[in-house]
Amino acid sequence: MSIKLRELIRSIRACKTAAEERAVVARECALIRTAFKEDDNQFRHRNVAKLLFIHMMGYPTHFGQMECLKLIASSKFPEKRVGYLGLTQLLDENTEVLMLVTNSIKNDMSNDNQYVNGLALCALGNIGSNEMCRALAREVENMMASPNPYIRKKAALCAMRIVRKVDEIEDKFNSKIGNLLEDRNHGVLLAGCSLLTALLEVNPSYMKEFRRYVPSLVRALRNMVTSGYTNAAEYDIAGITDPFLQAKILRLLRLFGERSADATDEMNDILAQVATNTEGTKNTGNAILYECVLTIMSIEAESGLRVLGINILGRFLLSRDNNIRYVALATLQRVVNVDQQVMQRHRNTIIDCLKDADISIRKRALDVTYSLVDEANIKSMTKELLNYLLVAEPDFKEELCSKICMAVEKFSPNRRWQIDTLIKVMCLGGNFVKEQQREKFCRVVAATPELHSYTVIKLYFNMKESLSQEALVHVGVWCLGEFGDHLVSGKAVGPDSQPIHVTPGDVLDLLYDVVRKPPTGEKAPATHCLVTAALIKLVTRCPSEFEKIRKLLRRFDCSLHVDLQQRSCEFLELLGSDWDSHRAGILDRMPVPEKEIGGAETRVVGDASIDEVPTNTSKGKPGKSDLLDLNDLLDAPREQQAPANQAPPPSSGGDLLDLLDAAPAANPPAPQATPEGFLDIFSGTPAASQEAPPMVAFEKNGLKVTFFPRKEADGSVTVLARFANTLSVPMTNFVFEAAVPKYVTLSIQPATGQVLPPQTDLVTQTMSCVNSTNGEKGLLMKLRIGYVCNGAPVQEMGQVGGFPPGF
Incomplete structure (x- = not known):
């Protein structure tokens, strides 16, 4: 005969090695198999109980599955209870022999003993397969109307399994929801809320149908929040009336209030009562407040209620309990975009959490802090983060540096x-x-x-x-x-x-x-x-x-x-x-x-001139005396500058358009031309274009600028400027700029280089001009050229005319 369960536990605990434990388990499993073969009815429930313990330790126990079914069929409650326990632990919904127990469960559902009913409902709710749920759905529905609250509660919980497993009968229990939510028994009400939540998760389209029960939920929640509730003592936990039911109702209200102004109006008052009347000195009250805040932030609540919710989270941040602070920071991260202005009030408290000893709180606080950064507070927030970077631990600095860089890239003022x-x-x-x-x-x-x-x-x-x-x-x-x-x-x-x-x-x-x-x-x-x-x-x-x-x-x-x-x-x-x-x-x-380039390409530069010595002034601001000569050349001409991707020479005084306070015209850049062009198959000249002979536009101090003008078929003029350096030293930081009269629109492409090598003419730049007078007025240009030669900056001015008639 095999030993009792407590003796088996004592024997296993006395083992000093894993090998000894395996030997004890193997010996006991052999004795249990022998007892099952001999059909020992007297000790069958004891052997199944020992198998449950062996199963919990990770050893195989599949040979005892059929014995569970035999115990379930027993008329004795202790054996039936062990049988159902073994059924739920040793089998799952994919086990083939599970279908054999369907009839036993159905019989137990009609048993006169409520606890037998409860065992059957629990088994179906835990491991019921699709077939079992479909076969027993009617019995579960009938039990939901039982006068016994114990059975109603178990049936409602079992119905959750059926709703999730069988799609075609998900609406079978809809008519029972109202009675469950009106039930005065807290257990039944809690099970009803769980069933309704499961229904809404499976089919959100039921939301509109079940919103009519919001007043019932609000009334039940108000009864629990009211201090004079008659049954408060029965459900009291640390001074809070049934916190589990309160949390469940708050979660359900959260679903109903989302994107529904009418439902939100019905629950605003009760949410305010819960937020103000719930004591937050213990975890029980904090749990209710936490659920209340999540509900407030999820519905269409009024601004005052949202402020109240965020203030509750602010109080959580002052708690000494790390778990409460972590939960508060996690919640703030979820609701940070709901009301930024109110969140800013708790900014200092959140930043203080960056110095917490717990690394998880520091990381969560950093996420919230980053979410609070905007264009208005970027400078002050960045200063706080930089101060913390000085004292932050090495394992936290990488994430901190990353957040600072991302915030600066996104919100920098210049x-x-x-x-x-x-x-x-x-x-x-x-x-x-x-x-x-x-x-x-x-x-x-x-x-x-x-x-x-x-x-x-x-x-x-x-x-x-x-x-x-x-x-x-x-x-x-x-x-x-x-x-x-x-x-x-x-x-x-x-x-x-x-x-x-x-x-x-x-x-x-x-x-x-x-x-x-x-x-x-x-x-x-x-x-x-x-x-x-x-x-x-x-x-x-x-x-x-x-x-x-x-x-x-x-x-x-x-x-x-x-x-x-x-x-x-x-x-x-x-x-x-x-x-x-x-x-x-x-x-x-x-x-x-x-x-x-990133987020800064649209930013203004900021005050850069204070660090440059300009050509025409000694006080750090660019002068306009010689620049206005360029502007006044041809009756206040329009100016265009190439969208250069290189820096101008230090002597140029900065961007030409910026210094003249002129905005560039919104003209698309002309395609870059080449000296050859695409030749016409017969004439040997560029197709649909008219080329003019090259013309020397500027020549001085070793620099020669040659223009290759060409009139296109659309009437525009393309000018290829080729820059030659006849000296034996390179010219660096080369910048070429041009201005034209008002009747001409000029677009300049970037130069092919900013350095003119000695004794070469490799660098070119293309300009496109549109003459609005159709050639009646000649094309004129004013040039400004800057470069550095032998370490000395050079700036030259020039004027170009003599373009062919009609250009």
Whole structure:
């Protein structure tokens, strides 16, 4: 004979090893199998009970499934109870033998004993298959009308299973919902709410039909909230009347009130009562308040009620219980867009949660803080986050830096503030700034020519102070290579209005320090690759340091890192004399992908002029004396500038249109022309066009500008300007601008390069003109040309006429 259940438990607990435990279980399972074969009815329920315990420990017990069915068919309640327990634990809805128990469950549903009825309903509600639910649905429906509240409750819960398993009879219990919701027994009412929630989840179209029960739910909730409720003592838990039922009703009201103003009006008062009368000193009350707030935020509640709900969450944030604070932050994250103004009142409390010792609360608080950022508070919120970045733990800094960068990109008031803030982030947590954020920073800088000088100078001095922040070093090295000419030009001034003097040697020394002290680990080769790219770029920006750059590049031509070695060898080859005429064009600034600049492309630049020494004034603001000459040339002409993707030379004083306070005309750019064009098959001339002989538009100090005009079939004039440098040194930072009379509309394409190599004419620029007088008035142009030669800025003015008649 097998041992009792308690003896089996004691034997298993006494085992010291897993092998001993397996031996005890195997021996007992063998004895149980023997008893089942001998059809031992006396101890069948004991053996099934022991199988349940063995099943809980993870051992196979499938051989006892049929014994559960035999126990269910027994007339003794203790055996029937063990049989149903075994049925629900040892079998599931996919077990084939489950259909054999359908008739036993049906018989037990009509039993005179309410507890037998309850066992049958529980079994069907837990593991009933589609076939079983369909076969027993009528019996469950009849039991929902039973005078016994115990049976009504069990039947309603069983009906939830049937609704979810059988689609075609989901409406079978709709007529019973009203009686369940009007029941005075809390258990029946709770089961009715659960059944109604399941119905609405399965078929949301029932929402309109069941909204008529909102007054019943409101009345039941008011009875529980009222302190003088007669049965309050029976359901009291920590001073709250039946918190489980209150929470269930609040969730149901949330479903009914969503997108329904009429239903919301019916529940506004009771929600206000729950929010104000529920005590929040214990978890029981906090649970009700939590559900109440979620309901308020989900329905069409009035503003005062929403304020009350958010204030409740604000009180949760002041709790000492981490769970309550976490729940509050999670809820605030869900409702942050409901009423931003009210949320701002709790901003300081939310920010204080960033300093919590619990990492989960800090992360959730960061999410809420990020959601609170908008254009109105971006500066103050960013300041708070930067202050916290100073003291944040290392494992939290990466996410914090990412949130700051995203907020700045999205809401920055202007480009200068955006660049300043991102540099601060990289100075404080540069080792945690993601690669994607660094690339976005570089694109924003490249797309803002007015701030090239300001940015490269600021990065230079920040790098001089510390080379420990990886992101700062990487973007700084990139900017030194691209815009190093601005750094050594001597045109920038500091806060004390004194010129900033940085020599090319200082720039090379800083890069040498980066090479000697790069970020450790796998990031060192990546840093060296950026340094080599910056060095080769500086060949044209700082030509006086040619040999020093060559020496630094030779440090890497034998590197074990393949990419670094290849870069250095190719760059050293580029320094050879064979490439003298092409080097300047190859090392021109990188173009900016217009569609990838990010959220700042529509921002204003900000105050950039205070950091530039303009040509015509010593007080930091661009003068207009010589610029107005261009404007006054031909009876107040319209001006157009190419949508340049490179920076103007420091001497140009900034953007021509900005300085003249003129807005560019909204004309689509003309297609770029080539000297050859598409030749007509017979005449050998460009099809449907009229070419004119080349004309020299400007020639001075080694610079020659030649125009190739051509009249198109639509009457417009395309002018290809070719720029020749006859000197032995390159001309860098080249910018070509033009102005035309009012009767002419001018559109200029970007130049093919910003550096004119010596003894070449490789750089071209295309202009398109539309003469509104159809050639009655001749085409005239006023030119302004700027470039840097031998480190000195040059600016020239010119005038072009003599275009062929009809152009």
